[in-house]
Amino acid sequence: MKYKILIALILLSVITGCTAISNTSELSQVKEEQIVLTTESKPEDLQNGPNVLHAKAQQFFYKKDLDGIKDTLTVLTDKYPTSVEQINAIEKLITTLSEKLEQEKEQEKKEAAKKQAAEEKRLEEKIEKMRTNYDLVKDITWYHDKTTTEGVDRSSFALYFGEQTTGYPWLRIRLQYSGYEWVFVDSYIIKVDDTTFNINPSNGKIKRDNKDGKVWEYYDALVTNEIYNIITAIIDSETTIIRHQGDQYYFDWFVIEAEKKALRNVLDAYEALGGKEPE
Structure with a gap:
């Protein structure tokens, strides 16, 4: 009777050990899969991808930073040359901002010329009294x-x-x-x-x-x-x-x-x- 009980205990131990080994192997595999998923969940696209670069270019546009937009376009075309939609969008930002800055520059010139003419007229009026x-x-x-x-x-x-x-x-x-x-x-x-x-x-x-x-x-x-x-x-x-x-x-x-x-x-x-x- 004691012999039978001993054999049963030995068999139970072997089965439990195999199960533990199997669970450990599965746990290791799960961890490896989690690592892979974690790595794949933060690709370059999410950190500095085409859409992110486009968003950065828009921020530079609102700041009137033409050089910033051009630098962003250079990065985009170098890393993602096939992102035609984002490239076109940023190029349009560059064109729009360039035209806007040129218009502002011309307006400043006109205002400066107007101010200069007013100053000359004021000077002339003052000197006429002398x-x-x-x-x-x-x-x-x-x-x-x-x-x-x-x-x-x-x-x-x-x-x-x-x-x-x-x-x-x-x-x-x-x-x-x-x-x-x-x-x-x-x-x-x-x-x-x-x-x-x-x-x-x-x-x-x-x-x-x-x-x-x-x-x-x-x-x-x-x-x-x-x-x-x-x-x-x-x-x-x-x-x-x-x-x-x-x-x-x-x-x-x-x-x-x-x-x-x-x-x-x-x-x-x-x-x-x-x-x-x-x-």
Whole structure:
């Protein structure tokens, strides 16, 4: 009886072992098949295939990156020369974007030309308001507003500027008194609305002369940043009074609207010709 039981156990062990070997072999085969499937489930087509390259080309199209589309087409034709549909589609993107970029370029040229023409017209309009005098010896063209006085026989307050063939134009200011009595001006007090400014020329800067019983005293100088700020304040003011101050006497000049407009005209022409705000 014991012998029979032993034989049965041995037979059962052999059968179980064979089954285990069979299951192990099948499991190994399944794993190998899974590896194959995993490898085949990520082909080059899904990573950088024709459709993916076409999609990339479309992204470059929306970014207006013509070189990016061309590079993408090169990759596509090298790797997938038979993908005629995608190749044609990308070539169409290249053609469309090339035409669009060319149109934009032409439009930019037209806008630039239009802007240039407008600037030239603006410059011409500003210069038309100027009276010009050319100094042949010094090669300087002087610009004055047409409404300002040309001589020394009238009191005035004005701006003007000079320009040479090279370099930037430069601004000058002229404060002028003319009358029958000497003031012996040595400084200027300028009341602009509620603000008071002072200009104190150094000795010898204020010129004096007379003829036929009439005298004149004037200060003609380069415009500094301080004077430039005074001028812009005067242009925007309601009321401006310039006092020509002497040791014993003074002369008050009320700046009228026509003079403010002349100041503005000179600044506009000055800036149109490349003039900059003094430092």
